[in-house]
Amino acid sequence: MTDKYSAGVLLFRRGDGGVEVLVGHMGGPYFARKDNGAWSIPKGEYEPELEDARAAASREFHEELGLFVPAGDWIPLGDVRYSSGKGKKNLIVWAVEGDLNPADVVPGTFEMEWPPRSGRMANFPEIDRADWFDLATAHDKLSTGQRPYLDRLNDYLTQTGE
Template sequence: MASSVLSGGLLLWRRAGNGGVELLIAHMGGPFWARKDERAWSLPKGECEPDEVPLDAARREWTEELGLVAPDGEAVDLGEVRQKSGKRVRAWAVEGDLDPASIVPGTFETEWPPRSGRTQAFPEVDRVAWVDPDTARVKLVAAQADFVDRLVAAVGGG
């Protein structure tokens, strides 16, 4: 049942030149999200396996979704949110930097076009971007915007 699904995610952040912070967010891949922008972004995250530590799942999913080793550094627990779908997301903030052009996204398969009987592969994430907290609050899936406020409260610079 949807309410029992727990995902773990990492929110990478860095100091901006103005003393504020920037956050790395990912645009969800696939045909459903292709023409959407507002509320079509997420932090890299994915479902925890049974008995998997959520932070371990967050690091594993980062690698699966972005094709990069999860960032080292202190993981600041940002708690949990419940998305409209019922999915629970637990996130950690990690300070770091990366070039958005360096991602090599993992893929997923789905029937496309619908009811065609054909399966196509799509990137899990089609792009990532560094954004300021105000932009992140608008672009992220609604429930995940709470992570932005929690990050800013934890590290300052919002």
Template sequence: MPRLSSGILLFRREPELQVLLGHMGGPFWARKDEHAWSIPKGEHGPEEDALTAARREFAEEIGSASPAELIPLGVVKGSKTLTVWAAEGDLDADAVVSNTFDLEWPPRSGRVQQFPEVDRAGWFDLATARTKLVKGQLAFLDRLVDALA
């Protein structure tokens, strides 16, 4: 059974088309920037509706409810089957507050620490977003442009 994940790509049109991305939290991503940002998303089981999971994950990772109106951007299959919707909206990226996860760090230390799933968020024009977004999610930027055309 493939791992399932769902998310919401928030966009705004002013001053130009921009998308909100979250920088992945935790020690592995701490010093990475290029291809270390993600669409707010998360895993869910096959019994959970993908849209319900996308809304939940957006709220958990961004700290804000997702907009009501969503545009389906489809599915990309890779290491996970990722389903994404787009939503127009605007929020203060500096005010994003994410939930946390537990991780033994340093490895094999026996010490469990908490890290935010998203340690910061930012608005990016599409050209910049292509350098920030993890490669497996890049197709959603093109799908967003097509959906808005």
């Protein structure tokens, strides 16, 4: 099985309650009734030989949320390799400080056979909602393979005194 490559943007903001990150609840029927572990950093697959990872992260942010990445510094949070339902996934993420209203999100869609083995295709949103969470809450909400990025963001902000 071939490794998949994904790139994403972890949008963060600072407020009186500390640092918050914007994540999306995965769309489709498999995640409809799940909460913890069913949220994701806006990200998507790309082919490293054909596309720059940062360009892919920006494109996927727009495709998943229907919004552009706010202007700001791109803070590299590195790579994580983890298992997904279809093999191994290599994810690279950048953090960008900015603010978006989750109500403005217009998610992209994907098509899949639903119900399974029915022969009928249905469209579902890539994410069915987005929201801001403090780092501790986001840790519970995010899928396991993406959680290291929260620690990396926190470490970066602590080390730089930002």
